Structure formats: C-alpha cells, structure tokens
Amino acid sequence: MAVPPEVSAWRPRVPGVVEVFHAHFTEYAYPMHVHEAWTLLIVDDGAVRYDLDRHEHGTPHDTVSLLPPHVPHNGSPVTAHGFRKRVVYLDATHLPDGLIGAAVDGPDLRDAHLRSRVSRLHTALGHPGDELEAESRLTLIAERLRARLRPTAPVLAPRTSPVLARTLRELLDAHVTPGIGLDEAARLLHAHPAHLVRAFSGAYGIAPHQYLMSRRVDRARRLLLDGRPPSEVATTTGFYDQSHLTRHFRKLVGVTPGRYARTGPRPGPPRA
Structure with a gap:
C-alpha cells in the first residue's frame, strides 16, 4: 500500500x-x-x-x-x-x-x-x-x-570593525521590541549584511539575532516578576506570540516563563 x-x-x-x-x-x-x-x-x-x-x-x-x-x-x-x-x-x-x-x-x-x-x-x-x-x-x-x-576567486575575510559592531549594537538596542531586519540594518549602516554579522560576532562573541533575543528575554524577566501574564509579556517585549517567548526564554533561562514567575518567595501574611 x-x-x-x-x-x-x-x-x-x-x-x-x-x-x-x-x-x-x-x-x-x-x-x-x-x-x-x-x-x-x-x-x-x-x-x-x-x-x-x-x-x-x-x-x-x-x-x-x-x-x-x-x-x-x-x-x-x-x-x-x-x-x-x-x-x-x-x-x-x-x-x-x-x-x-x-x-x-x-x-x-x-x-x-x-x-x-x-x-x-x-x-x-x-x-x-x-x-x-x-x-x-x-x-x-x-x-x-x-x-x-567561484573557486578561483579569492575569498577575503572582512576585517573586524569594532566601530561597525558597536554601531550595530546601538541600532539593535534602539529596536529591541519592534526588531529590525538585517537588510535594513545594512542599508542604514552602509555595510554588506555578511560583514555586519561577522563584525558583530567577532566583537561580542554572539550573533546579532542572539543579542536581540537576549535583550528581549531580559525585559520579559522583569515584567514577569512584576506579575504580568506571559501572553502580555510576549507582545510587550517583541516576541511573535507566547510560544515564541517560551521557546527562547526556556533556552536562555532554563525554565518556562510561567514557572519562572512562580519561583520567587511568596509574600508573608500581613502584619498585625
């Protein structure tokens, strides 16, 4: 069959x-x-x-x-x-x-x-x-x-540019929630996209997309500890949806957002 x-x-x-x-x-x-x-x-x-x-x-x-x-x-x-x-x-x-x-x-x-x-x-x-x-x-x-x-054409590794890497980091910092595409970043910084990725990774030891997700997860942690629900936190911090937040949050923190929010000490009884 x-x-x-x-x-x-x-x-x-x-x-x-x-x-x-x-x-x-x-x-x-x-x-x-x-x-x-x-x-x-x-x-x-x-x-x-x-x-x-x-x-x-x-x-x-x-x-x-x-x-x-x-x-x-x-x-x-x-x-x-x-x-x-x-x-x-x-x-x-x-x-x-x-x-x-x-x-x-x-x-x-x-x-x-x-x-x-x-x-x-x-x-x-x-x-x-x-x-x-x-x-x-x-x-x-x-x-x-x-x-x-093009095996006969020499491939020259682009020079690591600390200034370019720092400028891209500042651009990512300014677009943590809305995000920014690689082509748009390359246009704004007048650099080839591959050069951008290599310069950033070489300078900071992390790829641009990993850096952006780390910033978003950091913001999510603070909001979760403030008592905001994961679904609201996801949209507030730039994730596509709650499952997108959960996947990256668990990768970087080791637990789901909901469990993370419940790990802190419980408030004690009100004082007499």
Whole structure:
C-alpha cells in the first residue's frame, strides 16, 4: 500500500526567500520542470536521483544541492522507502544569475559545514519571529555558496570593525521590541549584511539575532516578576506570540516563563 506524501509549504517574511518546502515522498517522481528561483535542497532520509542539463546527479546525506533557475530537472526516489527533503527557494537577492553556469556544472556540494548551516536555517524559518536569525544564517550560507561556485576567486575575510559592531549594537538596542531586519540594518549602516554579522560576532562573541533575543528575554524577566501574564509579556517585549517567548526564554533561562514567575518567595501574611 502506497504511503501518502507528507508536504508542508510556506512563505516566511525573510527577504530573498520565495518559499520553504518540506516533503516526504515514497513513490512520487517529478517530471522534467523548471523553477524561476534557485532551489537549495538537503535530503534528511533516503536519496533523490535527478537529471539536470542531461546529466544524472544524486543527493547523499552530506550533500547540499543547488539547482539553478530556468534549467530543467526532474527527481525520483532511489530507495523503496522514498526520501525526506527540505527545500528553500531563493530569488536573485543572494545568488545572481551569473552563477547559473557554475551551478549547472556542479550542483551537488559535499560540504558538511554548509549542510549544517542550511539545516539550522530551516529551523529558524519554521519559527515566526526568528526572521533576523534566518536572515543572518541565509546571508552566511549565500556567501559560502558564492565562494564554492567561484573557486578561483579569492575569498577575503572582512576585517573586524569594532566601530561597525558597536554601531550595530546601538541600532539593535534602539529596536529591541519592534526588531529590525538585517537588510535594513545594512542599508542604514552602509555595510554588506555578511560583514555586519561577522563584525558583530567577532566583537561580542554572539550573533546579532542572539543579542536581540537576549535583550528581549531580559525585559520579559522583569515584567514577569512584576506579575504580568506571559501572553502580555510576549507582545510587550517583541516576541511573535507566547510560544515564541517560551521557546527562547526556556533556552536562555532554563525554565518556562510561567514557572519562572512562580519561583520567587511568596509574600508573608500581613502584619498585625
């Protein structure tokens, strides 16, 4: 009996991301087709065989596949139990059309570090409210992809800029509750997004999105101890919703917001 496919698709509020697509197929085979966007693909279980530009390719577990736009390809499972994949479709914001030829020649990148980064990107894309984290991760992924597709071009590490890092920190401090996108920060500070992330991380030992979430959690702690309910605290401190607050709060504090608010000493009886 055929196993029905499992599919999940959505469009996050992250510049450059056209669609996120997660699927588990056992028997379905894609016919030849094209996409207008870049297809960044990882396979978590099983394997996919596909043809691109009349050449056969495959997707072992340590591979990141990057299929260029406008180039026909197909896809089918290699094993009887099918495959489970995660795909993010990207426009030309991060990957220009000038890289299409190199991607056609070598779409499968054996790069465990890159694959790990793409996996963490999907985790961030699956959580509304973590758009800054997703933007930061995508910026560094795109930088690595461009370097892999242009192996003859020297990749110069950007200089660590304490002034730039401090200016970005001040910008994040001014936008703790509303937040700010990485592209907007880069525009305001006249710097490349990847340079911003590296400068900040190098100066403070923490990524910009981690810094912003830390500030929000600190504010949430104070409000919770004031007796405000977690649902109200979440919206007041810039989280997407209460579950978004709970996930980051538990990660940084070790307990849920509700439990944290109940850990203090109970007030004693009124004095006579």
